[in-house]
Amino acid sequence: MIRVLVVDDSAFMRKMISDFLTEEKQIEVIGTARNGEEALKKIELLKPDVITLDIEMPVMNGTDTLRKIIEIYQLPVIMVSSQTQQGKECTINCLEIGAFDFITKPSGSISLDLYKIKEQLVERVIAAGRSTHQKAAAPTVIRPEPKPKPIAKPVWSQPKSGPNRHIVCIGTSTGGPRALQKVIPKLPKDLNAPVVVVQHMPEGFTASLADRLNHLSDIHVKEAKDGEAAINGCVYIAPGGKNISVIKNSGSLKIVLDNHDTPSRHKPSADYLFRSVGKLADYEKVAVIMTGMGSDGTAGLKDMLASGNVKTIAESEESCVVFGMPKAAVKAGLVHEIKHVEDIAASITSCVKKERV
Template sequence: MIRVLVVDDSAFMRKMITKFLTSNHQIAVVGTARNGEEALQKITELRPDVVTLDIEMPVMNGKETLEKIMADDPLPVIIVSSQTRKGADITIECLELGAFDFIAKPSGSVSIDLYKVKQELIEKVLAAGQPNNKEHSHPAPKPLSQLKSGFKNNRSTIPPTGTVKQLICIGTSTGGPRALQKVLPKLPKNLKAPVFVVQHMPPGFTASLANRLNHLSEVTVKEAENGERAKEGWVYIAPGGKNMAIRPEQGELVITLDDRDTASLHKPSVDYLFHSLTSVKGFEKVAVIMTGMGSDGTEGVKGLIKNGGGKVIVESAESSVVFGMPKAVLNTGLADEVKHVDEIAASIMTYMKKERA
C-alpha cells in the first residue's frame, strides 16, 4: 500500500485528489495539509511514501516546502501545478530541485474538472511509490552481453566517412527535466549536429523547460516551431501537446508539428519523432532514451535500426528516476551503451565526428 499525503490550500482540491487516489486499491491517503508548514509537520508524524504538493499556498508555498523536504528527508513529491507562465516556470524549478514529476491542473488553482487528470495522477503516484521508483514489476533487462543479439537490421550501413552528416534524438519522460539538465549543458557549443528532444509534458511547460536549459547550456536550446530548419549546435524541444517530426528538404532538416494522436498515446511522442527520422537519409543518427514510465521510444528505436542504422544509448537503472523507457529499449537487444546520466553527454560525443570533409 502506498501512503500519500495530499497538500493543497483548497479544501475542494484536497477532497478531489483524495477521492481520486483512494479509488485505487494500492493507494491510501494518510493525511492532508493546507500549506507547506503543516505539510512538514504531517510528514514527520505520518511518514508518507509520496506527497502531492500544490505550488500556490499561504504560509509556505510549494517550492519552499519542496526545498525543505529534499534537504531534510527526501521522498517522492508530485507537484500539482497551474498552467500559467509563472506556474510553469516554478514547476520546472521544482523538477530541478528533485520533484518526482508534476500534474497540471486543467483550469487554474481550483479546477472543478480535475477528473481529466485522474488517471495520470494515479499512475504517477503508483510509479513514485515503487521501491526506488524503478518499476520492479517488469522482467529484468537482458544482460549487456546479449544487447545486440538476435535482431536483423541495417546497423552501420552508412559508411563512416567525413561527408555524412549527423543528428541526435533524445526521448524521456518522468525525471527527464533533471536528466536533460545533466546532459545538454555538457554538449559543446560547436556541436556538429542538431538535437531533437521529446520530453513528455502537457502544453504550456516546454517553453519554460527550453528557456531554463538554454540558460544553462552552451548549445542553443529552444521550443521547436513548425516549419523551421534545424541548425547544427541547436536543440529543439517538442512543444507539449504537439507531435514533432523531421523531414528532409534539399539537404536540410525541417521540423513539422501536428496534433494527431499516436499509438503511444503520448503527445509529444518519442516513437513518432524517431519513426519520422527513418526517412531521413544521409545522416548518422544517435538515439538516446532516458528515464521515464512506459515504453515510448522502443518501437521508434526498432524503426531507426531497421532503416539505416544508428547508435543507441540508454540511461542506466542506477540514475533513472523511473527505469521503464530505458528498460524497454534494453530488452530489445538494440542498445549500444547503457550509461549513467552523468556520462551520457560524453557517450554522445564519442560518436560525433570532429570534422567533416
C-alpha cells in the same frame, strides 16, 4: 499499499485529490495539510511514501517545502501546478530540484479536466510509491551494482562512406527535466548536429523548460516551431501537445509539428520522432532514450535500427528516476550503450565529432 499525504491550501483540491486516490486499491491517503509548515509536521508524524504538493501556498510555498522534504526525508513528491506562466516556471524549477513529477490543476471544462487529472495522478503516485518501496527493500550494505545487460545487442559500426551529416534525437519522460539538465548543458555549442528532444509534458511547460536549459547551456536551446530549419549546434524541444518529426527539405532538415495521435497516446511521442529520423537515409543518427515511465521510444528505435546508420544509447538504471523507457529498449535488444546520465553528453559528442578518414 502506497501511503500518501495530500498538501494543498484549497479545501476543494485536497478533497478532489484525496477522493481520486482513495478509489485506487493500491493507494491509501493517510492525511492532508494546508501549507508547507503543516506538511512537514505531518510527514514526521505519519511517515508517508508519497506526497502531492501544491506549488502556490501561504506560510511556506511548494518550492521551499519541496527543498525541505528532499533534504530531510528524500521522499518522492508530485507537484500540483497551476496553468499560469509563474506556475509553469515554478514547476520546471521544482522538477530540477528533484520533484518526482507533476500534474496540472483543472483549467477548462471541469468534468473533462478532472477525468484527465485523475488518470495522470494515480499513474504518477503508483510509480512514485514503487520507487519508495524499492529503496526501502534495498540491502543496507551497499555494493556496486552490475550494469544491466541487453538481451541482445545490435551491432554498430560507423559508416565509411557518404556525407558526414548527423542528427541527435532524445526521448524522455518522468525525471526528464532534471536529466536533461545534466546532458544538454554539457553539449558543445559547435556540435556537428541538430538535437531534437521529446520530453513528455503538457502544452505550455516545454517553453519554460527550453528557456531554462538555454540559460544553463552554451549550445542554443529553444522550443521547436513548425517549418523551421533544424541546424547544427541547436537543441529543439518538442512543444507539449504536438508531435514532432524531422524531414529533408532542399538539402537541409526541417522540423514538422502536427496533432496526429499515436499508439502510445503521448504527444509529443518519442516513437513518432524516432521513426521520422530513421527515414533520413544519408544522415548518421544518434538516438538516446532516458528516464521515464512506459515504453515510448522502443518501437521507434526498432524502426531506426532497421534503416541503418544509427547509434543507440540508453540511460542506466542507476541514474534513472524511473527505469521504464530505457528498460523496455534494453530488454528488446535495441541499445548499443548504457550510460549514466552524467556520461550521456560525452557519448553523444564522441559520435558526432568523429570525422571519417
